[in-house]
Amino acid sequence: MQAGRVLITGAGSGLGHALALRYAKAGWRIAVADISPERTDAAVAELRGLGAQADGFLADVGDDASVLALQKSVQEQLGGIDHLVNNAGVASAGDAMETSMADWRWMLEINLLGVIRGCQAFMPGMIAQGHGHVINIASFAALAGAPGMASYAVAKAGVVTLSESLRAEMAVRNTGVGISAVCPAFFQTNLLQSFRGPDYARRFAGRMMEKSSDTADTVANAIFEGAQRGQFLILPTASEPMRWRLKRWLPETYFKRLIAMIGVQGRAP
Numbered sequence: 001m002q003a004g005r006v007l008i009t010g011a012g013s014g015l016g017h018a019l020a021l022r023y024a025k026a027g028w029r030i031a032v033a034d035i036s037p038e039r040t041d042a043a044v045a046e047l048r049g050l051g052a053q054a055d056g057f058l059a060d061v062g063d064d065a066s067v068l069a070l071q072k073s074v075q076e077q078l079g080g081i082d083h084l085v086n087n088a089g090v091a092s093a094g095d096a097m098e099t100s101m102a103d104w105r106w107m108l109e110i111n112l113l114g115v116i117r118g119c120q121a122f123m124p125g126m127i128a129q130g131h132g133h134v135i136n137i138a139s140f141a142a143l144a145g146a147p148g149m150a151s152y153a154v155a156k157a158g159v160v161t162l163s164e165s166l167r168a169e170m171a172v173r174n175t176g177v178g179i180s181a182v183c184p185a186f187f188q189t190n191l192l193q194s195f196r197g198p199d200y201a202r203r204f205a206g207r208m209m210e211k212s213s214d215t216a217d218t219v220a221n222a223i224f225e226g227a228q229r230g231q232f233l234i235l236p237t238a239s240e241p242m243r244w245r246l247k248r249w250l251p252e253t254y255f256k257r258l259i260a261m262i263g264v265q266g267r268a269p
Contacts, residue, residue, distance in 0.1 A: 003027035005081045007074055009061055009118060010088030012039025015137065015184075018220035019085055024052035026224070031074050031081065033059040035088070061088045061114030071121040080125045083227065086118040086159075087137045096150035104151050111155035115162060123166075126177045133178040135227050136163045140185040140240050143247065145255070146262055156183075167232060180227050182234045184219050185243075214238055 006023045010016035012034030020030050024047050032047070032054055034040040040056040047054035055077055059070040074081060089111045092103060115136050126132025141149050142156035163181035170177045214237045222236030235241045247254040 003029075004083065005029045005031065005078050006083040006085060007031040007033060007078075007081045007122065008085040008087055009033045009059065009114075010035075011085075012036050012043045015216050015219060016085070016087040017043055018216035019087065019223060020047060020054075021050075022217075022220045022224045023083075024050055024054070027052075028083075029053040029055075029078065031055050031057060031078060033057045033070055033088070035060050059088075061086075061117060062110040064117060067114075067117040067121050071125075074122075075125065080129060081122060082126075082131065083133050083135065084118060084122045084126070085135045085137065086115040087135075088114060089137065092152045093149045094151070095148060099151050107151040107155050108158075111152070112158040112162075115159050119162070119166065123177060127170075127173075127175045131176040133180065133227055133230075134163075134166065135180045135182060135223065136160075137182045137184075137223075138163070140183045140235070140237070140243070143183055143244060144185075144258070145247075146258060148262070163232075178227075178230050180223075180230075180232055180234050182223050182226075182236060183240065183244075184214070184235070185237045185240050186214075 003026055006028050008016050008019050008023070008030065011020045011030070011032040013036075016034070020032055020043060023030055030047055030052060032040055032043045034043070034056075035058065037058055040058060044054045044056040055074075057070055057073055058066075060066040090107065092099070092107050094103070119134060119136075123132070123134060126134070136159050138159040139152070139156040141153040142160045144153070146153070160181045160183065163179050167179040170179060219236045223234055226234035226236070235244060243254070246257075
């Protein structure tokens, strides 16, 4: 696909910022959406300094009115978009029965309903123009079935299932709009800044990020290339394609290995 216009939520930092840089490298016009005005302004300035066309927008994906206002502003300034990256999100961990209802609602409101809001706001424009691609950032947690991250995994599994449904709906209607669901595992990023959960889980996640050979830049490149190919399920971190195959083909073996790897480590001091 030729360069076009892309909106990336949560583009002020982390993976969203890396994706903005990757799209800019390919000549796309970038709509940077973030909840932080400081991060938004800094990202736009950096992108423009690199010679890219970039526009900044403030948005809270956890709020209906904010996402609708974002859609209106993007339409006015860019005339629509060709790619939508639903990336903005938060992090949590904790056993299913230990996580408070307040934290369950917080997680689902942002990580699942935030993606739904983005799709409902921007996909009608893509359908009307007859082309587009939606990239929903989920997580390998959605597929892994791992302990100690129930609310996060449930929200991200919802994103995967939503993406599957949207893919089928777009194909049946022959809209020309493609869908990708992205499921990275741990990689070097700043996701823990928004973290809610017990200290042991934060420490475990931090160790896994530090050990990972994947970076926000390598993950962003894999996502960009996969979306360009029209790939639906994108597993952009190095070990996850094999782990996903193992779970699908040998589920009991996968489960035993998972428990052996995480069961003790996850609560290690």
